[in-house]
Amino acid sequence: DTEVTQTPKHLxxxxxxKKSLKCEQHMGHRAMYWYKQKAKKPPELMFVYSYEKLxxxxxxxxxxxxxxxxxxxxxxxxxALQPEDSAxxxxxxxxxxxxxxxxxxxxxxxxxxxx
Amino acid sequence: xxxxxxxxxxxxxxEGENATMNCSYKTSINNLQWYRQNSGRGLVxxxxxxxxxxxxxxGRLRVTLDTSKKSSSxxxxxxxxxxxxxxxxxxxxxxxxxxxxxxxxxxxxP
Numbered sequence: 001d002t003e004v005t006q007t008p009k010h011l012x013x014x015x016x017x018k019k020s021l022k023c024e025q026h027m028g029h030r031a032m033y034w035y036k037q038k039a040k041k042p043p044e045l046m047f048v049y050s051y052e053k054l055x056x057x058x059x060x061x062x063x064x065x066x067x068x069x070x071x072x073x074x075x076x077x078x079x080a081l082q083p084e085d086s087a088x089x090x091x092x093x094x095x096x097x098x099x100x101x102x103x104x105x106x107x108x109x110x111x112x113x114x115x
Numbered sequence: 116x117x118x119x120x121x122x123x124x125x126x127x128x129x130e131g132e133n134a135t136m137n138c139s140y141k142t143s144i145n146n147l148q149w150y151r152q153n154s155g156r157g158l159v160x161x162x163x164x165x166x167x168x169x170x171x172x173x174g175r176l177r178v179t180l181d182t183s184k185k186s187s188s189x190x191x192x193x194x195x196x197x198x199x200x201x202x203x204x205x206x207x208x209x210x211x212x213x214x215x216x217x218x219x220x221x222x223x224x225p
Binding site for chain 2: 104
């Protein structure tokens with residue numbers, strides 16, 4: 001199984017809502033990533049988990065809270081988001097190590113709209 | 116900034132033609148990767164080329180790396196309509212951010 005799954009595919013939320021994005025992989029990868037991608041822009045790295053521990057946080061606002069409950073799952077908890085946070089949120093996984101050393105497998109993304 | 120810069124930003128070609136995209140970066144790197152993204156979907160890894168390699172092939176893809184010029188190129192030969200996508204290079208240097216370039220949007224017309 002070389003698939004990374006993400007749920008939901010689409011999410012619309014208000015600025016006062018709390019929601020979560022979920023990501024799952026069963027490739028035995030021990031590194032997982034969250035990226036944010038605005039329209040017609042490249043993905044921007046947000047967080048990296050290595051062996052279920054947060055190893056990179058690219059100065060992301062605290063309204064985004066990642067969680068890695070086990071080696072197959074990655075969550076992104078969202079709270080008090082702003083309209084400018086509307087974007088495609090991509091999850092990826094790879095063998096452990098820094099992202100530049102490894103092929104990353106991406107999920108299809110969650111399209112988030114904040115009203 | 117470590118960010119790679121792709122050139123051109125957009126490219127339209129006919130099926131069967133070759134497509135060449137370039138990526139330039141500013142500081143020395145460990146590796147350089149190329150990814151493809153179909154519209155609004157996840158990225159697919161194409162090739163990783165290490166800083167001590169000059170050329171790699173994978174099927175119809177050929178990637179070159181010139182560390183003296185801080186540039187890489189991706190050549191897609193005998194293009195197909197299914198190659199229509201955005202292509203990103205991604206680089207990093209040890210201790211620095213892993214960053215995608217702005218991408219080249221390739222359209223292959225039937």
